[in-house]
Amino acid sequence: MAFSHNQTITMLSAWLLASCFFTSAFCLQPNVLQPFDLLYESGISAYYSNEYSKVVNHIEGALDSYATLKSIKVSCWLKCRHDHGFETLLSSSASLFDIAFFNVLLLRAYCIKECQTQQLGVPSMHQANIEIVNDFYRRTPYNYLQHAYFKLKQFDKAAAAAHTFFMANPEHVEMQQNLEHYKLMAGADEGNLIDREAKPHMEAFSAGVIYYDKQMYTLAVKSFEEALEKYYKADLECRALCDQPLKFTEYEYLDYKLPLYEALADHYTQILSCEHDCVRDLATRSGRISPLENYLPSHYEYLQFSYYKAGEYGKALQCAKAYLLFHPEDEDIVGDIEHYDSLLPDMINPKDIEPRKDAMEFMHRYLLERELLKQVSDAAGVRYYEPKYWVILKSDKVINRMPADAVMQTEVDSTVPGNNTTEQALREEIHEGGPVLYDNIKLVYQSEQLNGSHRVMMDEVITPQECKDLHQVAQVITFAGDGYKGRMSPHTPNERFEGATVLKALLSGYNGQISLKSAQLFYEVSEKARTIVESYFRLNSTLYFSYTHMVCRTAITGHQDYRNDLSHPIHADNCLLDPEINICWKEPPAFTYRDYSAILYLNGDFDGGEFIFTTMDTKTVTASVKPRCGRMVSFSSGGENPHGVRAVTKGQRCALAMWFTLDPVFREVERLQADEVMATIQEEQQMRNELDLNPKDEL
Template identity: 30%
Template sequence: MLEDKKIDRDFSYYDDMILSDIYTQSVDAYLDDNWQKCIDGFEQVIKRYKKYRNAVIQCRKKCKKNVDKFTPIFIDNIDDFHFYEKKVRETLCLLKCNQDYRDIAGLNSLKRLPYEIEKKIMEFVPYEHLHICYYQKNQFQDAANAIFTYLTIHPKHEMSISNLRYYLTLPEVEEAKVKNLEIQKFVKYYMEGVKAYEDELYELAIENFEKSLIIYMDSENDCRIYCEGPFDQGWHPEFTSSVANHFAYCLKCKRSCSLWLNNINGDYQKDLLSSHYNYLQFAYYKLGDIKNTCQAVESYLLFYPADETMINNKMFYSKLPKVQKNLNFFRPREEAVYYVKRQEYELRLLKYISDEFSLIDAKLSTSKNKSDKKSINNEKKAVNHPPPGHSPSSRLVAATDKFLEKKKISRRQFEIEKRLNKTKIIARENELGGKSRYLAEGFLIDSECDSLVQLAKIAAVKGDGYEDNKSPHSKNELFEGLTLGRAALMVYFGLLEPKKLQLFLHSTETARGHVKKFFNLDQELFFTYTHLVCRSALTDLSERDEDVYSHDIHADNCLAIDDNTCLHESPAYTWRDYSAIIYLNDDFDGGEFVFSADPKAQNIQSIIKPKCGRMIGFTADEKNLHGVKGVVKGKRCALAIWFTLNEKYYETERKLAEIILERVMLKGPFKPIKNFKIPLNYEKLLFSRFKEDEILKLLINLS
């Protein structure tokens, strides 16, 4: 809500105007440089829209409640007439309720907003105008608040980001007072609950989390009720079809309510609701309230039945004397049961609607499908040797299910930001003897490095990713690698802990964020291939041969022929734009990374010694010829990552791995036959799982 101004202003001018006219006049004032009228108008739009929306919601809530236990005109429910009678009664109530509000607030107060204008209000477009108007009136703190609010929904809007940065340089703007003017009401209690929890004030934490839960549930319910608005069918369907269409339209709207609530200042927190129960279970335990502890545990497990930590907590609590005397303590809370059941029913229903109507559309488009098949067949003929991470099967899954559509902020963004804050650059271009390169530390801690090295020991395949060649770079070394697709399948079949795949994904995503930030990229940077690799000396060499390389000097996106020639053509991976390597250990001899001015390593520019958590980042072109010196003794492990600016070459196995991880966290792993092993060429198996596993199919459709 906008802050009250110190100077009282007369807004009676707007009393007899409908909301859409106020919006239109405010835009005109903005375009005419009438800054005060722009401010007054848009502030009225925001204020009046909230009143309008709340009036609609309260009216619908009242009418739903009034007909909840109605007595039907005829006692027998013939042809489902009770449902229709209920809706008729609800409609009569809505008409009367709306008229009562108009009698108080004016005849036009509940006139429906045009969709185009309401959409702009809901997307905070008024704040985009307001920040300019505030700025022109020297209200700089208000300007900063307005643009920050706009950014919570449009976090990648470059001009707004630049404007906020500028406002923060002004002496009149206090950074600590910059706030989201549309923050959800429950967030205040949630944040106070987190603070009290961290301060070990568990009674206060419980009080705040319980308040937050109530307001969250009420807010989502209000949002869902508001979704039950008009729907332009665009045609004249039969009675039954019109009811079904309108129902599906409202249901899709209701599904977005949790997205709206879980956007905290532009950061999407998928686990926000379930985290209430996570905090509550420990806070109640610290206060000795074991019954509420167990209920919170069981409530959390409704959201994530396979969560390893919470399962262990449940086992611990179940051994307490109080719990053993009262085995019925582990009962989930009613609001959690209702919420999760409703979510699952809606997801299944939407999937059913999507699947069944897609089949009908397919039958109506037979000729189109035939031509599509021809183009697919032609495409298959053109692809002989797919690059690592881009098998035909994984591409097909991604293409079929529209994986490459733009999404909201990743649920892992908060974790990535925390990791990025712990990193530091230790060498730049000058120290490394070239251009577009840098060295940083702090991407992983020792225990995480050990975990990833252990992952390689458990799951890496000899020569994996390089056509089964066990020594693709040097005859003196054994090369072992692990792709995300193979790691995901191992998690799926219960052969690997989910946390190891999670660490694999998180650490490499941190690298992507760091590379994008360092090179100040103003466009999206996509993963194109990720590889956990280890190189082991086949024999301990007593003396190093300086001319022996584990990986010869090369560029990552072109063929380095001589000092002045690097060919951007096949078989080079020409779409690779940036590269990064995160090192996992240093308990070996040799294996240094080198930058060279030429492909024959006659002019070495810099040498980098691997170390846990150290990362080298650079452009993938001829400016950064590089190689790896031979490993003399021991095993050298690292995460090798390549990035692209071309979305066409996005690493589809990463997306498949994320979906599999979500499936396992929700429902646990799929149990295979005894002595099951992931095949060397695993792509067909990965593809088949997304065709046969109903849960994966559901998740992939929702992603």
């Protein structure tokens, strides 16, 4: 493929314009979109100032801005992919292929940059902290909104916000109680509540299932077709949002400079993996972890029978053949196809009817991506595990009739390493009851009394004076959100959350901000707790610190009326709870390397704040522990021990929270640094002691 003089000038001009956007703030001055993170933070600030009208304005604005940001990114990506496709490369000669490829690449890059800058302004304006992005994913803004609307006596909007939050946080039992209260005040019923963040393709699919169950097949067809159209649209949008900067978090501390093709390969692999995983995202309901079983193929199975009942045998055959692309050996569908073949008019050859085009294109791309990802894994010497999104677990599938609850099941693949665990499995091979090492410590309750496994409660682990000294340390060195990337209140907007690490305590003592003796006490007490846990649970290897945190939760005055939320929602420490199916998924972003946990309380003069264990459904409380000075609760960190903290409604609750690992690779870096600081302090103390000689010794 040869380039004319004008084409070359066009290419160079495009690159120069692109450079303008890559290197300067922006070349145009558009009416830019307000950053959603700044609006959100302004809303939170107004919340703590009890300015509820401002809370609504700012957080509603943040939600609109966030949605608009995603919409702009998607539309720009789609436009530029259409305007600058790689189809032209097919006519390029081998010698000019690289130039043609990078020509398209540069034009597309410029196009996206120009499109986004015209509508968004400086790209960096919208690069929000990952914690804030996670808040929006978890629908946390609606938690603030529901309370603000309640304070403004706009109960219908409070109910809508609470419902939207609850749909993504079904374990939040207190929000359900709030919702019932708002519905009563607003006179609304469940049918009138709208999920403001509902996924359109799932809404249409659910409607189709309802029509199908009522044997209203014509309406079912309409809904399922709408669901498929919206699914494939959502798939494109999901893939567009995968166009993100290269993430290399494990090696950020290294000055990595890869050659061109290696850099391109690394970045493309990241994006390809994200795009391939859209199958999971689109099949996962908001707030859930695991995708719905057999979600996309189910559309075609429902449709094939609905079309059959509506008398459209050709379309039924197309859908049945589409389903076989996902499950080639499904005997029931093979039988359906034979039946549909017999119903077709003689002039139609069943072999001429192919599977639906949308399914064929999807599966063709999906299989190519899977093969490419497998090649990447093989090249890296890593075994590739393809998630089994379309496995059917039900053994009693009815021919030509799919039960309404079939899509509510989820996949449990016990063959994948590091996968999910059930309560029963985690109760096996439990060892505990070793010595507590210190005579003064009282063993109060073991697993049996705490109605679980691998749990223990001890009293008098530290003395009242040590509690007092550590509590005083907390008043000086803890800061809002410290230890959680500066988040003011990571678990509830009704409490102030403050914390400090052991390293911070030692540095504060070394610099004279607090008593050096008290700083050392934090270090020594946490080490004491570690040795107790290691001994009591009869561990055969060394237990290392994974994270050590002094944390205080303080009830915010004026925020306790009608409060039913938890200070810390029910969770497990090394896996992601899925309460609907009683499974804990041991996968990121959970701290999968944590093995044991311990909480040592410094005081008990507050209201609420009980530590609770629950079953995996997060609803049934199996044990409740009232904090007091010197009391310690310890337990294994997995799904066998879901736990949380009840609301602190008055006063301040302080404790030392400690997480441990058996894998030295995941030792707490700050703890290692604290060890070094502690060694320095001890050396200096020893030197001072040696210099502080008795005058009589000089004689």
